[in-house]
Amino acid sequence: MSHRVADALGYKDMDNISAASSRHNSENLPYVHKVGVPPKQNLLKEIAGTLKETFFADDPLRQFKDQPRSRKLVLVFQALFPIFEWGRNYSLSKFKGDLIAGLTIASLCIPQDIGYAKLANLDPQYGLYSSFVPPLIYAFMGSSRDIAIGPVAVVSLLLGTLLQNEIDPSENPVDYLRLAFTATFFAGITQFTLGFFRLGFLIDFLSHAAIVGFMAGAAITIALQQLKGLLGIKKFTKKTDIVSVMRSVWSAAHHGWNWETILIGMSFLAFLLVAKYIGKKKKKLFWVPAIAPLISVVLSTFFVYITRADKHGVQIVKHIRRGINPSSLNEIFFSGEYLAKGFRIGVLAGMIALTEAVAIGRTFASMKDYQLDGNKEMVALGTMNVVGSMTSCYVATGSFSRSAVNYMAGCNTAVSNIVMSSVVLLTLELITPLFKYTPNAILASIIISAVISLVDIEAMTLIWKVDKFDFVACMGAFFGVVFSSVEIGLLIAVSISFAKILLQVTRPRTAVLGKIPRTTVYRNILQYPAATKVPGILIVRVDSAIYFSNSNYVKERILRWLADEEEQLKESSRPGVQYLIVEMSPVTDIDTSGIHAMEELFRSLEKRDVKLVLANPGPAVVDKLHASKFHEMIGEDRIFLTVEDAIVTCAPKMDLEP
Structure with a gap:
C-alpha cells in the first residue's frame, strides 16, 4: 500500500498499516480503516483562515498575485469602476x-x-x-x-x-x-x-x-x-x-x-x-x-x-x-x-x-x-x-x-x-x-x-408546500404590513426569521438509522422502511453541529432514543442494546459545551452498560475530541471511519453476524 493511501487513512507509517492488516487477518475480520487526526494548525493561521473564509470567501485579491505594481494600480481602478474593464470591449x-x-x-x-x-x-x-x-x-x-x-x-x-x-x-x-x-x-x-x-x-x-x-x-x-x-x-x-x-x-x-x-x-x-x-x-x-x-x-x-x-x-x-x-x-x-x-x-x-x-x-x-x-x-x-x-x-x-x-x-x-x-x-x-x-x-x-x-401568489403557494414555518413568516410579514404599518411588518418578518434560525440551532434533527438490505449503507428508518436495525446496536445520527445552544438537547434526545429502543426490545423479549453508535458525518463542529455533553452521555451509557461508539467525525470534531482527551475516555478503538466499520468491529464481540 502506498504512503499516499497510508496518509489518507490516518496512519503515521507503513509499519502501523502492516501491523493493523496482520491483526485483522489473524482475527479473520474485514479490514477497518482508522480515523485520521488532522495536523495541528498554528492558532494565528487558523484564525486568519476562518476570517478569510467568512469575509473573503471569493478571494478578491487573487487577481493581484504575481502582478507588477503598475498593473495592480490598474486592477484596483477597474475594481472600483468596472466600466473601465468592460468598456474596453464595448x-x-x-x-x-x-x-x-x-x-x-x-x-x-x-x-x-x-x-x-x-x-x-x-x-x-x-x-x-x-x-x-x-x-x-x-x-x-x-x-x-x-x-x-x-x-x-x-x-x-x-x-x-x-x-x-x-x-x-x-x-x-x-x-x-x-x-x-x-x-x-x-x-x-x-x-x-x-x-x-x-x-x-x-x-x-x-x-x-x-x-x-x-x-x-x-x-x-x-x-x-x-x-x-x-x-x-x-x-x-x-x-x-x-x-x-x-x-x-x-x-x-x-x-x-x-x-x-x-x-x-x-x-x-x-x-x-x-x-x-x-x-x-x-x-x-x-x-x-x-x-x-x-x-x-x-x-x-x-x-x-x-x-x-x-x-x-x-x-x-x-x-x-x-x-x-x-x-x-x-x-x-x-x-x-x-x-x-x-x-x-x-x-x-x-x-x-x-x-x-x-x-x-x-x-x-x-x-x-x-x-x-x-x-x-x-x-x-x-x-x-x-x-x-x-x-x-x-x-x-x-x-x-x-x-x-x-x-x-x-x-x-x-x-x-x-x-x-x-x-x-x-x-x-x-x-x-x-x-x-x-x-x-x-x-x-x-x-x-x-x-x-x-x-x-405562486411564490406564496410554493412556500406553503415546501415549508410551513416559512409560510408563517411570509404571512406574518404580510399581515403586519397590511393591518399595522410597514415597519411593524418588517419587524415581524425579521423576528420570525430569527426565531426559525434559533429553533433550528437549538433543536437539531436526529434520526435512528438502519441498514439498507444488501448494502453497507445506513439510512433513516422513517425515510426508508426497508432499512433494518442491527440487533443489539442502536445507530443515531445528529444532523447539526453540536454547540452550547443545543448540546443538552442532543444528549437528552439520544438518551430518549435509547430508552424508547430498550422499551421496545423488552416488550418483544429481545436482548437489550449493547452499543450506541453516533453517526457524526453531519456534525461539522463541536464546542466545549458539546464535548461536555458527550462526556455526560458517555457516563450515562456506562451506567446502563451500553458502550458509546462514534462514526465518521469530521476533521474539526476529531481535532477537538483529541484536544479535550475525549478519545482517551471512550477509547481509541471506539472511533471509526464509517458506521459499517463500527458494526463490523462491534457485532463479532456480541457473537452476532455482521
Missing part, C-alpha cells in the same frame, strides 16, 4: 441594444418617478432627480449589466411613512425635505459600509419567505394609498393600515369622491392592466407595458387641459420645478435632534433597498450566466445614495419592473442606465412644464399597475 452593436433599452426604461421611469415621489411625500421633481444622478454613479461603479436604478415603490412608501412619523410634511416641508436627504445619506453610508467591510451576509438573515410576504403586504398598502388619487379624495388618513384607509375612503364616499377623477383613473388603469397582460403573454411585445404609462400621462394630460377638468375637481400635479438637481449638501442634518432620527430611518431604508437591489441583480445575473459581486454592488449602491443625498435625491435602488423591461429590451451593459439618465436630464431641462395638467389619478393608476406584480 462596441456599436452593444450600444444599439443599450440605446433601445435605455429609451424604453426612460419612458417607464418618468411617470413612475413622479408618482413614487408622492409616495414619499416629496414634490415630483425629487423623483426625477433620483433617476438622474444615481444611475450615472451606478453605471460607473456597479457590476450588474441589467439592473435599472431609480426610486421604487416599497422604499418610497417606507421612507414616506417613517419620515412623516417624525415631521408633518404639510406643516414643516423644509425640515421634512432635509430629513429625507439625511436619511438618504445614512442609507448610502450603511450600504457602503456593508460592502466595504464585506458584511453583505447580514442581509441574508431576512429570509426569502419574509421578503415575499413583506413585498406583497407593501404592494397592498401602496395600492390602498392610491385610492386617494384614484377617487379624488381631498382629506385622507396619514395612516397606512387597511382599516384606517378603508374607513377614510368610506367616510368620504358621500361628498369626497369625484366622478370625473374616477372615470379618468379607472379608464387608464384598465388600459395599463391590459397592456401589462399583453406584455406578459407575448414576450416580444414587452415594449407595450413599458410605454403604456407615458402614453397614459400624455393622453390624460391633454384631455384635462382641453376640457379644463381641473376646474371641476380633478386634482393635478400643478408644478414641477424645471432644471437639474440643485446641491443639497447644506440641507443634511449633521447635528441636532434630527440626526439620530435620520440615521435610524436611513439604516432601515438602506437595508430594504439593498435587499431588493441585490435580489434583482442576482436574478438577472443567473439568467445571463455571469457573476455578480455582492460586496461591490453594495459599495456602488452606497456611493450613489451618498452622492444622491448631496444632489437633492432620495433613496434609489434597483427597480424590478424597470430591470425586467431593461433585460427584455436587450440591454448589454450599464450604458442603458446612462441613456435613461440622459433622457431624464432632457425631461428636467425641457419637458417638466408640460406635466402641469397631469391628473393625480393617472399617477395613482400607474403605481397600482406597477405594484400588482409584487403580490406573488
Whole structure:
C-alpha cells in the first residue's frame, strides 16, 4: 500500500498499516480503516483562515498575485469602476441594444418617478432627480449589466411613512425635505459600509419567505394609498393600515369622491392592466407595458387641459420645478435632534433597498450566466445614495419592473442606465412644464399597475408546500404590513426569521438509522422502511453541529432514543442494546459545551452498560475530541471511519453476524 493511501487513512507509517492488516487477518475480520487526526494548525493561521473564509470567501485579491505594481494600480481602478474593464470591449452593436433599452426604461421611469415621489411625500421633481444622478454613479461603479436604478415603490412608501412619523410634511416641508436627504445619506453610508467591510451576509438573515410576504403586504398598502388619487379624495388618513384607509375612503364616499377623477383613473388603469397582460403573454411585445404609462400621462394630460377638468375637481400635479438637481449638501442634518432620527430611518431604508437591489441583480445575473459581486454592488449602491443625498435625491435602488423591461429590451451593459439618465436630464431641462395638467389619478393608476406584480401568489403557494414555518413568516410579514404599518411588518418578518434560525440551532434533527438490505449503507428508518436495525446496536445520527445552544438537547434526545429502543426490545423479549453508535458525518463542529455533553452521555451509557461508539467525525470534531482527551475516555478503538466499520468491529464481540 502506498504512503499516499497510508496518509489518507490516518496512519503515521507503513509499519502501523502492516501491523493493523496482520491483526485483522489473524482475527479473520474485514479490514477497518482508522480515523485520521488532522495536523495541528498554528492558532494565528487558523484564525486568519476562518476570517478569510467568512469575509473573503471569493478571494478578491487573487487577481493581484504575481502582478507588477503598475498593473495592480490598474486592477484596483477597474475594481472600483468596472466600466473601465468592460468598456474596453464595448462596441456599436452593444450600444444599439443599450440605446433601445435605455429609451424604453426612460419612458417607464418618468411617470413612475413622479408618482413614487408622492409616495414619499416629496414634490415630483425629487423623483426625477433620483433617476438622474444615481444611475450615472451606478453605471460607473456597479457590476450588474441589467439592473435599472431609480426610486421604487416599497422604499418610497417606507421612507414616506417613517419620515412623516417624525415631521408633518404639510406643516414643516423644509425640515421634512432635509430629513429625507439625511436619511438618504445614512442609507448610502450603511450600504457602503456593508460592502466595504464585506458584511453583505447580514442581509441574508431576512429570509426569502419574509421578503415575499413583506413585498406583497407593501404592494397592498401602496395600492390602498392610491385610492386617494384614484377617487379624488381631498382629506385622507396619514395612516397606512387597511382599516384606517378603508374607513377614510368610506367616510368620504358621500361628498369626497369625484366622478370625473374616477372615470379618468379607472379608464387608464384598465388600459395599463391590459397592456401589462399583453406584455406578459407575448414576450416580444414587452415594449407595450413599458410605454403604456407615458402614453397614459400624455393622453390624460391633454384631455384635462382641453376640457379644463381641473376646474371641476380633478386634482393635478400643478408644478414641477424645471432644471437639474440643485446641491443639497447644506440641507443634511449633521447635528441636532434630527440626526439620530435620520440615521435610524436611513439604516432601515438602506437595508430594504439593498435587499431588493441585490435580489434583482442576482436574478438577472443567473439568467445571463455571469457573476455578480455582492460586496461591490453594495459599495456602488452606497456611493450613489451618498452622492444622491448631496444632489437633492432620495433613496434609489434597483427597480424590478424597470430591470425586467431593461433585460427584455436587450440591454448589454450599464450604458442603458446612462441613456435613461440622459433622457431624464432632457425631461428636467425641457419637458417638466408640460406635466402641469397631469391628473393625480393617472399617477395613482400607474403605481397600482406597477405594484400588482409584487403580490406573488405562486411564490406564496410554493412556500406553503415546501415549508410551513416559512409560510408563517411570509404571512406574518404580510399581515403586519397590511393591518399595522410597514415597519411593524418588517419587524415581524425579521423576528420570525430569527426565531426559525434559533429553533433550528437549538433543536437539531436526529434520526435512528438502519441498514439498507444488501448494502453497507445506513439510512433513516422513517425515510426508508426497508432499512433494518442491527440487533443489539442502536445507530443515531445528529444532523447539526453540536454547540452550547443545543448540546443538552442532543444528549437528552439520544438518551430518549435509547430508552424508547430498550422499551421496545423488552416488550418483544429481545436482548437489550449493547452499543450506541453516533453517526457524526453531519456534525461539522463541536464546542466545549458539546464535548461536555458527550462526556455526560458517555457516563450515562456506562451506567446502563451500553458502550458509546462514534462514526465518521469530521476533521474539526476529531481535532477537538483529541484536544479535550475525549478519545482517551471512550477509547481509541471506539472511533471509526464509517458506521459499517463500527458494526463490523462491534457485532463479532456480541457473537452476532455482521
